[in-house]
Structure formats: structure tokens, C-alpha cells
Amino acid sequence: MTEANPIVPVVLAGGQGTRLWPMSRASRPKQFLPLTGPTSLYQQTLLRVADASRYAPAVVITNSEYRFLVAEQAQEVGVATAAVLLEPVARNTAAAIAAAALHARAAFGPGALIHVLASDHAVVVDDNYWWSVDAAAAAAKAGRLVTFGITPTAPETGYGYIEAGAELGNGERAVARFVEKPDRATAERMLSAGGYYWNSGTFLLGVESFLAEVQTLAPETFAAAQAAVASATVDLDFIRLDEAGFASAPNISVDYAIFEKSKKVAMVPVTYAWSDLGAWDAVWKASHKDDAGNVVINGNATLSDTRNSLVVSEKAHIAVEGLDDVAIIASEDAIYVGKLSEAQRVGPMVKALRANKATQGLTEIHRTAYRPWGGYSSVLSGDRFQVKRLFVKPGKKLSLQKHHHRAEHWVVVTGTAEVTIDGKVTMLTENESIYLPLGSVHRLANPGKILLELIEVQTGSYLGEDDIIRIEDEFGRA
Template sequence: MSAVVVPLILAGGQGTRLWPMSRTARPKQFLPLTGPVSPFQHTLERVADARYAPALVITNSEYRFIVGEQAAELGIGLSGILLEPVARNTAMAIAVAAAYIARHFGPETLMHVLPSDQDVTVDQGYWLAVDQAVEAASSGRFVTFGIRPLRVETGFGHIKCDAVIGGLARPVEHFVEKPDKARAAQMLEEGGYFWNSGMFMLHAAHFLAETERLAPDTHRAALASAQAAREDLDFIRLEETAFATAPDISVDYAIFEKTARAAMVAVDFSWTDLGNWNAVWKSGERDALGNVTRGRTTLLDVSNSLIVSDHAHIAVDGLDDVAVIATNDAVFVGRLSQAQRVGDMVKRLRTDTDAATLTEIHPTAHRPWGGYSSILNGDRFQVKRLFVKPGKKLSLQKHHHRAEHWIVVRGTAEVTVDGAITALTENQSIYLPLGCAHRLSNPGKIDLELIEVQTGSYLGEDDIVRIEDEFGRA
């Protein structure tokens, strides 16, 4: 393949239907849902191939350090990380990325657009489909990948096309929005319909030209936002004012359902859209009774169920078709076959002031230096576990309302308190009085782990005054 192909990974979604694991602060694409690495990391591994230039990622500004961290864990370099200042759906995300790619790689560059929350098996059929998509996109076709349907499915959009598995890209006849059960069954029986995978191969210049014709507001916003983007550490911040003027619309509605350029490559490689817990169950390794488990679990007379825990030991007795998902601060129990309803549960929780934070804040918060987990909260005190990566340091900061105690559990800590530096090793501790300027760093070669005990009248994360910070947050 002679064309330059830049993988564009869409990594900005929130994944509400995978609550309580997936939350606003750490959504599904960054969680190890089906194995030791996240769906986002699986996507990175998939494009670490000689066919491609390094991947370009577009994500929410809040997820910028997670993206960088997870790419670094795999040792995979990126072309860049574009930061969306506000959410504007896939039409704007792809258009602004096309404007950036056309400027930095050339207008003839192809983009392989990939959602970051899918489980895809890479085999010979996969690469054949990619090569065919490249050929069609090089001639100006907007190529989507249609998945051969395996069952009646109401959760996916469908594509009518006369393409055949292993054959060339063919023009799309029409798109079908997510159908009801009767319509989905009819299409499966009739044949010639495929699931819309949400993966695309696009020519940057042709896509921008068609966007200007069919979605001029999106085109105008994308060009202005990309042109005024600025570099911030390892990220590219897209200009917010122009970006926010773009309509909130998907690329399917804005472009694909209107253009005469739409074509489809038919594929039958293993593909799962990890949109809900039922999809996670389908992609998992099931036992003899049809159960998928992760974490500490004990099952008795349980069948066709998904049991997941990242904290407590879950014991389930005498149930069929259930999803039991437990974190250290929330548990969801529901019918696995009705997993689409989890999104409705999240909406209900958000209307409850006491429960709304359960949809937003993840028990473990990741930061560019490491992160922390909340262990215990009480009146005027809070206990956290801090972990700091080798060679990293927190900002030099102070607090107006709390004092802190740090106890080293593992590794070596270098602590600065009002200019005085103290080295601490395992089982040693230090007191940080209210108002002191302090900093924590890890000078060692292994992770530093501490227990932090906070005491005071107010313990919110916004009680931080950053004096110096190597991550540009001061």
C-alpha cells in the first residue's frame, strides 16, 4: 500500500451503559473489560502495523493523561493527542482530525477511523478488508466496514449493500437506524444487510470537501478550531470557541446518509461493540454453564451470567441471566439480557444528589504522576492510597483546610516540606501541617506506594493551591 494511512482513534465517549465500572472520570475504553489491557490499548496494538503511520488519538481533555499513560505502557508512539474542549459527536471529531491530518501529513492522506471501545480479532480477513478499503478510499470513496450479522440485533445500525465477504468495496444502497426486533429479524432473513461497525476509511481532502458541501457548519468549525490549536506538553488543544459552534451530530447523520461516495467492505472477522455488559459477556470466555467471571467470585447453580468484581468477593446463588458488577463503592444487579437499561439507571442516579457522584468519580483516580484510591471517608478525615511512578513528582502545593500524614508502604519517597527535603523508606512517615508548601516525588526505580491520612474541616480535591507543576497545572 503506497498511501499514507493514519489511524484515527476516537476515545472521547463516557460509556454509561457499563456503569459502575465505567464513569465520567474513567470511561469504558480505558478499563480492562475483557483481559489485562483496555479496549483502547487493544486498538493501539491493532494499528501497530507497518501499514500505518503512528496513530492520532482524539479524546476529551479530561482523559489526556490516561491516553498518554496507556500508550506508554505498551511502548507505542503516537502522532499526537487531539483534545476536544467540549463533546460534539463524531462528525466534528472526524472533521477536525481530517483538517489536522491534511495540514500535517498532506491532503492525500487516508484516515482509518476506529472507535476505541470495540473488541476485534485481527486475522487474514481483517487485513484483506483493510487493504480493500485503502484501495477504495484512495479513489475518493467513503468506506465503512459492514459486519456479517450473526443474530437478530436491535442495538446496531444496519447497512444495505450487495458486497460479499472477501470482495471489493461496493456502493451503499441505504442505511437503517437501530431497528426494532421485527425489522431486525426481517433483515436477517432477507439477507444483504450488515451491521454498521462505526469503522471508516476516508481520504482527508475528499472528506473535508464533502463535509463543506453537506455539513458546512461542522466544516467551518473544524477548520477554525484546528488552525488555532496550540501545543500543550504532549497534547494538541483544539481551539474551544470555534469547536463549540459545531453541531452535535454523528458522522452517519451528517455525511454518510447523504453522500453518494459511501461504500462498504463486507467482513466476517470477530467483532464486538463493547457497548453494554451483555456485549462484554458475549466477548468473554464462558464456562460450561455460560458464565463469565472476573475477580473474586463463587457461583452456585448460576447460568448465562456475568459476574465481575474489582474489590469484594461476590457469591451468587440460583440465578440465570444476571449481571452483577461490583466496585468498592457501588454494585449493579440486573438482567443481562436487558443490559441496555443500565444507561437509564445512570440517568436516575444523576437525579439523586447523594448518588450522582457515583456516575462521575471513579474510586481510583489516575494522574500523570500515578494516582490514588479512596479507602475510607469520615467526618473530618479521609484515607487514601497514593501510588507514584518512578521518576515522577507531584506538584509543589499547599492546602488551606487540611493537614496530611504520609506513611510509606513500598518504595522510597522524597518529601519536600517548606523547602526542607526528607527521604523516607518503608514503614516511615511524615506529618504535613496545614498551610505548608509540600511536594512528593519518587526517586526510585519501583512504584512508590503510600497511605495518606487527611484531617481537617474540608477535604475536597479543589483545596489545592499549586505553586509549581511539571504537567502545566500550576
């Protein structure tokens, strides 16, 4: 990286994919889950671009629902971001990358390069990885729009492909064409023919070259991104793109809008290990296996006479006997069981669950919901009552609020609670409790140095999360 041409990581973190259901859901999708190690895929992406000798601080683009997840997870791994841009509506990758490029040009100058990265991919960083970044940066400085082509190791049908063209020197290849996700026979023919690469969906671009192509090839996208950035507002540590401007963008991917049309595209072929973890079989392939070919994530499983299988469990202990090629995925409130080799079929199942009102919630929210102050888990619910487990991080506090339809009773399990009710402050410790009458103005805070856990019992005529009137909130939600 040089001051004249800084490489600015642009991390795309707004996807809501549910192909890794039941772990991945709309409220907490796969990029924020620890699927291949102790850190989430998003955190692994940030750590990959944390070297200040190579990169400027990252620009993250996500949607408003994930803003606190993005900030908290970056803080957990000690990586500072240059900006977090919030998309007001989903408009695919063309508008998102154009908006990020406009922001990077304004913040880092017209000579900036952007390294566009998906936040939900698994990548093994080796010497070839850094060679590919350096080769792509050199090509981007020369005006090329560079994509990375992954050398295929199998006839995968879940990836798009790139057919390589002529050699351009310095490791670059021209792009003959982009190929949609193929069927098995077509994928096998392409691998036999050679010269085809998996489309990684990652790019290295000069902001001036890229924005010039967007303005020429996708003028509606350019105008929308320009309006969204020009009228953006600052909200705490986030930048909210203007909704009217961003919403006017076509809903189109950067591949369709730019890369399949531009004459400036080049590809850098690479051989480092990569996966978009698009289904549970991809998670299995990317993970360390035992002698029988099994992968157990989170350790909550006992396997006997079982081979080539994947078992993931958040809490329950899973015992598996005499099975082969099976995926067993157990979240707090749903379990998926199917053939591991047919894991792509999770997608249609999620669509069916979403179409049924009785199961729609299983595709959207987890039993445990995460908030910037901590979170809560649903324990038990019935007619006019609900029991939850609340956890509050040290030094954090909930909004000052009241409810129109419910009263609450809090019992401290661990830690110290600072409870404010109608202006009166009470300190509670382990095994102590307090009652919050219906309509009272209240707030919960953790003044201690350890996690505060308590049991909340709600009673009343309506117990929905929308019965919260926020009066004051340090996270800008009032």
C-alpha cells in the same frame, strides 16, 4: 501503506459512555478498562494499528480529562502516537473526525488516508480483517468514503444497520440506506431478508475526498474544525483544539452529517468477529465461557449451579448460587445485579442515579482516581477527616502545592518517598511518617524504582480536591 498514500489511524477516544456501569464512569470510561483481556480496549486498538508496514503513527482525539490516560496507556504498550488532539467541548463525531482529517492532511499530505476507529470496540483480527482494510484502502484512494459493514449473527437491537446496494467490484457494495437501531421484530425481518449489515462506526477515508464532502454537506462543521485546528495550541505532548472554533460546530454524528447524504459512500462487508461492547451482555458474548456458559472477569468469584451469567468484581469475592442469566458487576463502591439478557436497561438506571444528588458521584468518579503520577483511593471519610491510599509511579512526582483548609499526615507503606516541605527535603522509607502543616508548600516524589504507596490522613474544615493551589507542575496543571 505508501509514502504517497499513508494510512493514518484516527482513534476516537473521548466517549463518556456509562452503559457498562459501575465499571465504566465519566472519569474512566470503558475504552480505558481491561474488559476482554489484560490490556484495555484503547490499548488493543493501538496495537491493532502498530504495524509500520501498514500504518503511519496514530492520531488520537480525546477530551482534556483523558489526556494523561491516553498517553500513559499508549506508553504502557509501547505504541508511539503522531499526535493527541484534545477536544475542548463534546461535539460528537462529525467535528472530531473533520478536525483529525485536517490535522492528518497537514501532517501527512493531501494523499493521506485515515482509518477512523472507535477505541472501545472488541475486534478479532484475522485474514478477513486485513483483506477488508486493503479493499477499503483501494476504494478510498479512488475517492470513496468507505464504511465497514459487519455481517450480522443475530437480530441485535443495540446496533444501527446498513442496507447494502449494488455490487461495485473488489468487495465493495453501494449503500442503499442507513437504518436506526431497530426493535426486535424489525431486526428479525432484516436478517431474514438479507443484505443488511451492522453499522460498525469505523471508516477508511481519503482526507481530500472526505473534507470536500464535509465542506459541501456540513459547511458549519467544516468551518468550526478548520478554525479549531488553525488556532490550536501545543500543551506538553498534546494539541489543544481552539475552544471558540470547536464549540461553534453542530453537535452531530458523522453518519447524519455526511454518510447519509453523500453520493460517494461505499461499504465493505466483513465477517470478522466484532462488538461495540455496548452493554454487559455484549461483554459476555465476546468473552470465553466455561461449560455452563459463565464468564468471570478478574477471577474474584465462586459459582455453584449457575449458568449463562457474567460476574465481574474489582476486589470483593462474589459467591453465586443457583442463578441463571444474571449479571453481577461489583466495583469498589457500587454493585449492579440484573438479568444479563436485559443488560441494556443499565442506561436508564444510570440516568436515575445521575439525577439524584446523593448518587450522582457514583456515575462520575471511581473510588480510585488515576493521575499522570499514579493515583489515590478513598479509604475512609468523616466529619473533618479523610483517609486515602496514595500510589506514585517510579520517577514521578506530584505538583508543588499547598492547601488553605487542611493539614496532612503521610505514612509510607512501601517504597521510598522524597518529601519537600517549605523547601526542606526529607527522605522516608517503609513505616516512616511526616506531618504537613496547613498552608505549607509541599511536594511528594518517588525517586525509587518500585511503586511508592502511602497512607494520607487529611484533617481540616474543608477536604475537597479543589483545595489545591498548584505552584509548579510537570504536567502543565499549575
